[in-house]
Amino acid sequence: MSHPHDLLVVGSVALDSVETVSAFREEVLGGSASFVSVAASFFCPVRLVAVVGDDFPPEHVAYLEERGIDIEGLQRQAGRTFRWRGRYSSDLNHRTTLDTQLNVFAGFRPELPPACRRTGLVFLANIDPTLQLEVLSQVERPLIVGMDTMNFWIEGSRAALERVLQRIDFLLLNEEEARLLSQDHNLSRAARAIQRLGPTNVVVKRGDAGALLFHGEQVFAAPAMPLSEVVDPTGAGDAFAGGFMGYLARTWTEGPLDGRLLRRAMICGSTMASFCCEDFSLDRFRTLQMDQIEERFSAFRHLTHFEDLTIT
Amino acid sequence: MSHPHDLLVVGSVALDSVETVSAFREEVLGGSASFVSVAASFFCPVRLVAVVGDDFPPEHVAYLEERGIDIEGLQRQAGRTFRWRGRYSSDLNHRTTLDTQLNVFAGFRPELPPACRRTGLVFLANIDPTLQLEVLSQVERPLIVGMDTMNFWIEGSRAALERVLQRIDFLLLNEEEARLLSQDHNLSRAARAIQRLGPTNVVVKRGDAGALLFHGEQVFAAPAMPLSEVVDPTGAGDAFAGGFMGYLARTWTEGPLDGRLLRRAMICGSTMASFCCEDFSLDRFRTLQMDQIEERFSAFRHLTHFEDLTIT
Numbered sequence: 001m002s003h004p005h006d007l008l009v010v011g012s013v014a015l016d017s018v019e020t021v022s023a024f025r026e027e028v029l030g031g032s033a034s035f036v037s038v039a040a041s042f043f044c045p046v047r048l049v050a051v052v053g054d055d056f057p058p059e060h061v062a063y064l065e066e067r068g069i070d071i072e073g074l075q076r077q078a079g080r081t082f083r084w085r086g087r088y089s090s091d092l093n094h095r096t097t098l099d100t101q102l103n104v105f106a107g108f109r110p111e112l113p114p115a116c117r118r119t120g121l122v123f124l125a126n127i128d129p130t131l132q133l134e135v136l137s138q139v140e141r142p143l144i145v146g147m148d149t150m151n152f153w154i155e156g157s158r159a160a161l162e163r164v165l166q167r168i169d170f171l172l173l174n175e176e177e178a179r180l181l182s183q184d185h186n187l188s189r190a191a192r193a194i195q196r197l198g199p200t201n202v203v204v205k206r207g208d209a210g211a212l213l214f215h216g217e218q219v220f221a222a223p224a225m226p227l228s229e230v231v232d233p234t235g236a237g238d239a240f241a242g243g244f245m246g247y248l249a250r251t252w253t254e255g256p257l258d259g260r261l262l263r264r265a266m267i268c269g270s271t272m273a274s275f276c277c278e279d280f281s282l283d284r285f286r287t288l289q290m291d292q293i294e295e296r297f298s299a300f301r302h303l304t305h306f307e308d309l310t311i312t
Numbered sequence: 313m314s315h316p317h318d319l320l321v322v323g324s325v326a327l328d329s330v331e332t333v334s335a336f337r338e339e340v341l342g343g344s345a346s347f348v349s350v351a352a353s354f355f356c357p358v359r360l361v362a363v364v365g366d367d368f369p370p371e372h373v374a375y376l377e378e379r380g381i382d383i384e385g386l387q388r389q390a391g392r393t394f395r396w397r398g399r400y401s402s403d404l405n406h407r408t409t410l411d412t413q414l415n416v417f418a419g420f421r422p423e424l425p426p427a428c429r430r431t432g433l434v435f436l437a438n439i440d441p442t443l444q445l446e447v448l449s450q451v452e453r454p455l456i457v458g459m460d461t462m463n464f465w466i467e468g469s470r471a472a473l474e475r476v477l478q479r480i481d482f483l484l485l486n487e488e489e490a491r492l493l494s495q496d497h498n499l500s501r502a503a504r505a506i507q508r509l510g511p512t513n514v515v516v517k518r519g520d521a522g523a524l525l526f527h528g529e530q531v532f533a534a535p536a537m538p539l540s541e542v543v544d545p546t547g548a549g550d551a552f553a554g555g556f557m558g559y560l561a562r563t564w565t566e567g568p569l570d571g572r573l574l575r576r577a578m579i580c581g582s583t584m585a586s587f588c589c590e591d592f593s594l595d596r597f598r599t600l601q602m603d604q605i606e607e608r609f610s611a612f613r614h615l616t617h618f619e620d621l622t623i624t
Contacts (some may be wrong), residue, residue: 013526043623081612090497091497091498092497093492123455147616157429167350179403180463184401186403186406186539186540186541186542187403187520187538188538188540189540192540204520208499208519208521209518209521209522210521210522210533211533212538219538219615220615220616220618221522221534221535221538221616223522223535223616226496226499226500226524226531227500228498228500228501228504228532229498230498250623251622251623260618260619263617263619264621264622266618267621268619268621271566275482290623294621294623297621301620302530302535303531303532304532304533304616304617304618305575305616305617306532306572306575306576306578306579306613306616307572307575307576307614308610309576309579309580309606309609310563311355311562311563311602311606312482
């Protein structure tokens with residue numbers, strides 16, 4: 001078994017236009033698979049499968065390659081790249097989608113190059129669950145599979161979604177999606193209900209309230225790092241997934257997934273999500289160094305740890 | 313210096329009527345000072361200063377005495393006790409106040425019996441900051457002072473509030489109040505701005521997202537315990553304050569407040585808040601035992617702790 005494992009990421013690559021109260025960025029690199037891949041690339045070899053149009057800027061391709069990401073599976077099709085435009089509220093906790101143009105992404109059919117079919121870990125970012133199933137059918141024997149989804153598929157493609165859920169190890173989703181999927185407002189019960197649909201592990205992402213890991217009967221709470229300056233939260237949940245899966249790919253050896261390792265993976269996810277918020281698009285990752293990742297991981301320990309109770 | 317210290321609690325004692333989706337309680341024991349006092353009484357001697365009307369049920373007085381709370385400062389006045397009526401949303405995360413009748417609480421003037429004037433720790437629950445100042449003027453040399461407040465005083469009694477803030481060690485408030493007081497949506501910056509108004513320590517309570525302690529330049533994040541059944545969150549923030557201040561009264565000896573002790577106090581606060589949510593009013597505390605408190609404290613360690621990063 002080679003080590004570290006490699007990670008296959010399948011999802012969207014997009015051009016995002018983002019408005020906040022203080023700034024605006026036009027057609028910057030975005031898309032779930034971009035954030036997952038780049039965040040994971042700090043930990044393990046990554047293979048990206050996605051589609052872009054013939055207008056996709058070559059400098060974005062160059063950046064993905066610079067991060068060491070295998071882009072053999074990045075299809076280029078005639079037409080325009082997926083575009084998304086959104087505006088954040090002044091407190092950055094709410095966003096409004098102003099425009100979505102699927103463009104070439106509307107006809108995306110993931111086709112895995114031979115090397116991608118033998119990856120150890122797979123992350124199915126937020127795409128049609130029917131396509132997620134097609135990806136899984138093309139991978140030979142994945143060791144660990146994680147996935148994300150969204151309200152659109154939960155409400156519109158429930159049957160296909162439930163088939164994927166039976167074949168994965170980790171579902172990462174946000175709290176509203178967890179409530180919608182389980183039809184239960186209580187997050188603990190919601191996560192337990194989702195576990196009964198298939199995945200042993202459910203990660204509920206809660207934005208600036210952190211993330212909860214439900215691992216078998218165990219629960220782990222990772223806080224979000226309190227940042228004094230949040231520039232753009234776009235992609236933070238995907239950066240979390242990239243840090244989480246990337247750390248598993250880097251350190252997991254074999255056998256059942258250990259809770260201690262999963263807890264560290266949650267903090268790596270929180271670490272990458274916190275960096276993601278510090279700048280627009282993937283810009284913070286362009287200068288990020290491994291020692292800064294290690295330093296922030298340690299900051300999470302300082303943020304959360306405490307000693308045994310002493311009742312004198 | 314006697315040990316443990318005693319805690320003076322000044323605030324409201326009320327009769328609450330609470331509606332949730334699944335149940336309804338009419339005129340049960342409530343009020344900020346009730347929740348703070350009862351939660352703290354598991355850790356230290358408590359002296360309660362508040363006012364009730366001549367309709368206040370004797371069984372509630374008996375319960376406070378049963379908890380060992382000194383009620384010499386509980387004034388009884390002709391008239392009706394403070395009443396509050398509220399309804400929770402189905403997910404229990406939002407509540408609507410249906411009715412507030414201040415009754416005898418409208419004319420509350422805290423008068424401290426001699427024993428109360430010499431307490432080591434003081435908690436000023438959510439009352440008019442002018443009254444909070446009157447309380448402080450009656451206490452001889454308090455060692456540690458904590459306080460709560462609310463949007464009504466932040467917006468309407470800013471000058472008096474700022475005078476109290478200069479005389480306290482701990483401000484506990486919820487995140488909306490922190491944003492309102494600081495005029496900054498970012499919680500880290502908001503807490504730093506509040507520290508500049510006086511208190512070295514600011515605790516931002518965030519409901520089911522936990523609580524943040526800003527202690528000098530340090531930050532500590534305490535999660536909320538994920539509960540599979542939340543019955544009634546009324547008073548959880550006050551129970552947090554009671555657990556927090558009660559633990560300080562029990563264990564702090566002298567000298568500057570140590571961050572390690574404050575972290576454990578935060579978890580004692582979170583522990584008492586989590587128990588508070590498990591039943592209506594103060595009912596969960598009626599059967600609560602110290603070994604259950606210790607067990608939940610340990611559960612918080614299991615919920616949050618993780619090992620050093622290993623990048624192999």
